Amino acid sequence: MTLDNPPIAAIATAPGRGGIGVVRASGKQLTQLIDTLFPGVSLTPRHATYLPFKAANGDILDEGLALYFRGPHSYTGEDVLELQGHGGPVVLQMLLTRVLEAGKEAGLRLAEPGEFTRRAFMNDKLDLAQAEAVADLIDASTEAAAKSASQSLSGAFSKVVHTLVEQTIHLRMLVEATLDFPEEEIDFLEKSDARGQLAVIIQSLEHVFRQAAQGALLREGLNVVLVGQPNVGKSSLLNALAGAEVAIVTPIAGTTRDKVSETIQIEGIPLNIIDTAGIRPIDAEVDLVERIGIERTWGEVAKADVILHLLDADLGPRAADEAIVAAFPSGVPVLRVWNKIDLSGHRPAIDRSEDATHLYLSANEHQGIDLLRAELLRIAGWQQTGESLYLARERHLIALRNARQHLDFAAAHAAQTDQSLDLFAEELRLAQTQLSSITGQFTPDDLLGVIFSRFCIGK
Incomplete structure (x- = not known):
C-alpha cells in the first residue's frame, strides 16, 4: 500500500564520533533533492558515487559516498538517498541541515523515530513482525x-x-x-x-x-x-x-x-x-x-x-x-x-x-x-x-x-x-x-x- 507521504531525512548512524556517518533521506521522488545537492551529477541507482558534499554557497562540508536507491527497490519502498561521510557529530549535523535545506521546497522534513521502518511496513517491504525484528536486532x-x-x-x-x-x-x-x-x-x-x-x-x-x-x-x-x-x-x-x-x-x-x-x-x-x-x-x-x-x-x-x-x-x-x-x-x-x-x-x-x-x-x-x-x-x-x-x-x-x-x-x-x-x-x-x-x-x-x-x- 504505497502512501504519498512527504519526504523525510535523518542521521541514520548512532550518536557520537565514528569513522563513518550516514544521513538518509526517503521519499516518493528525490530527483529534485539530488539535483539540488549535486548539480550536474548523475547518480546511478545502486552504485556508490564518490563526491564532495557542498553547502549552498559552494563550501565543501565533507567528502564521501552518495548511494541512490530508486523505489520500490529500496528499504522503504520509496526513493532513498544515503550520504556516507565522516562520523563526527558536528559534520553530520551540518550535512543533515544542508539536506533539509535542499529539500525544503519538496516538503522534506526531519524523520520521526522509526519512520523509515514504518514506511517499509506500510509499503509492504516488511510485515510488522519483521519490522519489530529490525529494532530487536539493533x-x-x-x-x-x-x-x-x-x-x-x-x-x-x-x-x-x-x-x-x-x-x-x-x-x-x-x-x-x-x-x-x-x-x-x-x-x-x-x-x-x-x-x-x-x-x-x-x-x-x-x-x-x-x-x-x-x-x-x-x-x-x-x-x-x-x-x-x-x-x-x-x-x-x-x-x-x-x-x-x-x-x-x-x-x-x-x-x-x-x-x-x-x-x-x-x-x-x-x-x-x-x-x-x-x-x-x-x-x-x-x-x-x-x-x-x-x-x-x-x-x-x-x-x-x-x-x-x-x-x-x-x-x-x-x-x-x-x-x-x-x-x-x-x-x-x-x-x-x-x-x-x-x-x-x-x-x-x-x-x-x-x-x-x-x-x-x-x-x-x-x-x-x-x-x-x-x-x-x-x-x-x-x-x-x-x-x-x-x-x-x-x-x-x-x-x-x-x-x-x-x-x-x-x-x-x-x-x-x-x-x-x-x-x-x-x-x-x-x-x-x-x-x-x-x-x-x-x-x-x-x-x-x-x-x-x-x-x-x-x-
Missing part, C-alpha cells in the same frame, strides 16, 4: 538474541504464523460453506475431518508458542535481585556471577548502600543481576543513606522476575530471615541461596523441599556457582532444544495465547455435533484475527504508533 544484548532477531527479520517467524493463518482460513471456509447447507451440518465434522484439522492447527500453534516463548527470554532476559541481611555475601555473589569485581566487598555491615547492576549471559540469555542494600530493622543505628538503600531494595524486589534470598550457611537460619521472606511479593520465584559453605562445611548442592528450593554455594571459593546458573535457567523455563528461535515480543505471546484459547473454544463446539456450527466458525475467525495481528494485517493504528515510536531516529 538492541540485541547477546549473540543468541542477535541470531534469533535475524531469523525473525528474514521472515521465518512470519512464515510459520502465515501457515497457521492459512490453515485456520481453510477450516473456516469448510465450516462456513457447510452453514449454507443445514441439512449436511450433522455429517460435516466427520466428512471433512474438521476435528483432525483443528487438532493439527492446535499442535502447530503449541510448537510455535514454545519457540516464541524461548525467544522472548533471549530478548527480555530476567531481572534477578539479590536480597538478604547485611554481610551474607550478596556483593561477592554478584562478582562471582559477573566474573569481575563490579561491587565493593568488605566485612563492614551496610557496605552496599544503593543497587549495583550487572548484565551477564547464561546460555545466551541476558540476566540483569541486581545487588541491593542489606535488609535489617530500621532503628537508630541505621543512618539516612542506608535507610534509603533499604527502601530501594524493596523497590527492586517488587520488579524482580527472580529473587535470590541469600542466607549465611555458617550462621544458619535466623528470625530476621523469615521476616524478609514474609515480605516478598507473591507469585515471584524465590531461590534460597545458602552462602559461605566454605565455612559451614556443607557441599555444593540443591535441595528441593516442599516449601522452597535451597541451594548451597560459596561465592568466595566459586563453589556451586554452576549449580546456581543452571537453576536460574530452570526457573526461567529455558530449554536448549537446538531449534531456531523467534525473538518474540510480549504482544506476540499474548496473541498466540489468545488464538489458542479461541481454538480451544472451537474444539469444544466441534465436540457438540448436535449444535449449530455458527459458534465454531466464529471462534476460528477470532483465532485468525489474533494470529494476523502478529504480522500486522489487523493491527490498529494506535498500536503501530506505539511500536514504531520506540525505534531510534534514522531507522
Whole structure:
C-alpha cells in the first residue's frame, strides 16, 4: 500500500564520533533533492558515487559516498538517498541541515523515530513482525538474541504464523460453506475431518508458542535481585556471577548502600543481576543513606522476575530471615541461596523441599556457582532444544495465547455435533484475527504508533 507521504531525512548512524556517518533521506521522488545537492551529477541507482558534499554557497562540508536507491527497490519502498561521510557529530549535523535545506521546497522534513521502518511496513517491504525484528536486532544484548532477531527479520517467524493463518482460513471456509447447507451440518465434522484439522492447527500453534516463548527470554532476559541481611555475601555473589569485581566487598555491615547492576549471559540469555542494600530493622543505628538503600531494595524486589534470598550457611537460619521472606511479593520465584559453605562445611548442592528450593554455594571459593546458573535457567523455563528461535515480543505471546484459547473454544463446539456450527466458525475467525495481528494485517493504528515510536531516529 504505497502512501504519498512527504519526504523525510535523518542521521541514520548512532550518536557520537565514528569513522563513518550516514544521513538518509526517503521519499516518493528525490530527483529534485539530488539535483539540488549535486548539480550536474548523475547518480546511478545502486552504485556508490564518490563526491564532495557542498553547502549552498559552494563550501565543501565533507567528502564521501552518495548511494541512490530508486523505489520500490529500496528499504522503504520509496526513493532513498544515503550520504556516507565522516562520523563526527558536528559534520553530520551540518550535512543533515544542508539536506533539509535542499529539500525544503519538496516538503522534506526531519524523520520521526522509526519512520523509515514504518514506511517499509506500510509499503509492504516488511510485515510488522519483521519490522519489530529490525529494532530487536539493533538492541540485541547477546549473540543468541542477535541470531534469533535475524531469523525473525528474514521472515521465518512470519512464515510459520502465515501457515497457521492459512490453515485456520481453510477450516473456516469448510465450516462456513457447510452453514449454507443445514441439512449436511450433522455429517460435516466427520466428512471433512474438521476435528483432525483443528487438532493439527492446535499442535502447530503449541510448537510455535514454545519457540516464541524461548525467544522472548533471549530478548527480555530476567531481572534477578539479590536480597538478604547485611554481610551474607550478596556483593561477592554478584562478582562471582559477573566474573569481575563490579561491587565493593568488605566485612563492614551496610557496605552496599544503593543497587549495583550487572548484565551477564547464561546460555545466551541476558540476566540483569541486581545487588541491593542489606535488609535489617530500621532503628537508630541505621543512618539516612542506608535507610534509603533499604527502601530501594524493596523497590527492586517488587520488579524482580527472580529473587535470590541469600542466607549465611555458617550462621544458619535466623528470625530476621523469615521476616524478609514474609515480605516478598507473591507469585515471584524465590531461590534460597545458602552462602559461605566454605565455612559451614556443607557441599555444593540443591535441595528441593516442599516449601522452597535451597541451594548451597560459596561465592568466595566459586563453589556451586554452576549449580546456581543452571537453576536460574530452570526457573526461567529455558530449554536448549537446538531449534531456531523467534525473538518474540510480549504482544506476540499474548496473541498466540489468545488464538489458542479461541481454538480451544472451537474444539469444544466441534465436540457438540448436535449444535449449530455458527459458534465454531466464529471462534476460528477470532483465532485468525489474533494470529494476523502478529504480522500486522489487523493491527490498529494506535498500536503501530506505539511500536514504531520506540525505534531510534534514522531507522
